[in-house]
Amino acid sequence: MDVPVFEMLLIPFLGTTLGAGCVFFMRKRLNVRLEKALTGFAGGVMVAASVWSLLIPAIDEATSRGMGKLACVPAAIGFLVGIFFLLALDLLIPHLHMDSDEPEGPKSGLKDNILLVLAVTLHNIPEGMTVGVVIAGWLSGQTTITLSGAMALAIGIAIQNFPEGAIISMPLKADGMKTSKAFLNGFLSGAVEPVAAIITLLLANVMLPALPYLLSFAAGAMIYVVVEELIPEASRGKHSNIATIAFAIGFVLMMVLDVALA
Numbered sequence: 001m002d003v004p005v006f007e008m009l010l011i012p013f014l015g016t017t018l019g020a021g022c023v024f025f026m027r028k029r030l031n032v033r034l035e036k037a038l039t040g041f042a043g044g045v046m047v048a049a050s051v052w053s054l055l056i057p058a059i060d061e062a063t064s065r066g067m068g069k070l071a072c073v074p075a076a077i078g079f080l081v082g083i084f085f086l087l088a089l090d091l092l093i094p095h096l097h098m099d100s101d102e103p104e105g106p107k108s109g110l111k112d113n114i115l116l117v118l119a120v121t122l123h124n125i126p127e128g129m130t131v132g133v134v135i136a137g138w139l140s141g142q143t144t145i146t147l148s149g150a151m152a153l154a155i156g157i158a159i160q161n162f163p164e165g166a167i168i169s170m171p172l173k174a175d176g177m178k179t180s181k182a183f184l185n186g187f188l189s190g191a192v193e194p195v196a197a198i199i200t201l202l203l204a205n206v207m208l209p210a211l212p213y214l215l216s217f218a219a220g221a222m223i224y225v226v227v228e229e230l231i232p233e234a235s236r237g238k239h240s241n242i243a244t245i246a247f248a249i250g251f252v253l254m255m256v257l258d259v260a261l262a
Contacts, residue, residue, distance in 0.1 A: 008135055008154040009194045012127060015158030016193070019165025020186025023173050033239050038163030040243030043230035044250025045160040046222045052258035053153040054130065054219035055079065060144040061137070062212040074212035081213075082126070082220020089122055090228065117172075120164050121189040123229070126221035127157050128193035132200025133207065133214045140208050148261040156254045161190060 055075055062071035134153050137145035169186035173179055200207065207214055234243030 005135055005139070008131065008150060009197050011151075011154040012131060012157040012161055012193050013190045015161035016124070016165040016190025017187055019162040019167075020169040020183050020190070022166040023169040023179055023182050023186070026170060032237075033242050035163075035167060036234055036239045036243040037246040038166065039230050039234040040246035041250035042160035042163045043226045043234060043243075044247035044252075045156050045254045046226050046230070047247075048251045048254035048258070049153055049156040049160075050219035050222045052255055053134070053149065053156065054215045054222075057134075057137075057145055057149065058212040058215035058219070061215070064144055065212075071212075075216040075219075078213035078216030079220040079223075082217040082222075083224050085217070086123070086126065086221045086224040086228075117168050117185050117189050119229070120168055121192055123221075123225045124161075124164075124190060124193050125196050126218055127161075128196030129200050129214075130218035130222070131157065131193070132197035132204075133211065133218060135197070136201050136204035136208060137211050137215075139201075139204070149258065152254075152258045152261040156257060157193075159253070160250070161193075165190060 058075040058078065059071050062074045067073070131150075131154055134145055134150045138147055138150045165186040168189055169182045172182035172185055177185075234240060234247070
C-alpha cells in the first residue's frame with residue numbers, strides 16, 4: 001500500500017482526533033452557538049460529499065459501463081439501501097440520538113453522553129466504508145474515480161469529523177470524566193473509520209463490480225445521519241440560524257473542494 005493510500009485512510013481519523021483534542025484546551029462545554037455552528041457545518045459537508053463525491057460518481061460509473069439512461073438505477077437502489085441499513089442499525093442497537101428532548105441537545109448526564117459516543121461510532125462505520133470504496137475504485141484504474149477526487153472526499157469527511165470529536169469529548173469531561181479518558185472516547189469513536197476502510201479495501205475485488213451501488217449506499221448512509229441526527233440537533237432550540245449559515249458554508253466548501261480537486 002503506497003503513501004497516498006495510507007494517508008487517505010488516516011485523514012478522516014485525524015479529523016476526529018483533532019476535534020477530540022479540544023478537550024485539552026477548553027474547560028467547559030462547547031458554547032451553544034459554536035456547537036450549533038459545528039453541527040450545521042458537518043451536515044453541509046456531508047450532504048455535499050454525498051452528492052459530488054458519491055452519487056454523481058456512482059451515476060458516472062454506471063454510465064461508463066454502458067447503462068445509458070438507466071445509469072441512475074444503481075444510484076437510486078444503493079441510496080435507499082443505505083438509508084434503510086442505517087435505520088435498521090438505529091433500531092437494533094441502543095444508543096442516544098444527538099437530538100434529545102432537552103432544548104439544546106443531550107446533556108442529561110454521563111450515561112447519555114456515553115450512549116452518544118456509541119451513536120457517533122456507529123455512524124462512523126459507513127464513513128470509513130465510503131473512503132475504502134472510493135480508494136478501491138481509484139486503485140482499480142478502471143473507474144471514473146480519480147486520486148484527487150478520493151482525496152477530496154477524505155478531506156471532506158475529516159472536516160465534518162472535527163466537530164464530532166469535540167461534541168463527544170467535551171460533554172464527557174463536563175460530566176466528570178477525566179480529560180484523558182474523555183479524549184480517548186472521542187479518539188476511539190473515530191478509530192472505526194480506518195478499520196472499516198481497510199476491511200473494504202481487502203474486499204475490493206468482490207466489491208468493485210458493485211461499485212455504483214456501494215458509492216450510492218454510502219451516500220444514503222451519510223444522508224441518513226444528516227437528516228436523523230445533525231439537522232434536528234442543529235434546529236433545536238435557539239440559534240438555529242447559526243447552524244443554517246454554517247450548513248451552507250460547509251456545503252459550499254465541500255463542493256468547491258470536490259470540483260477543484262476533481
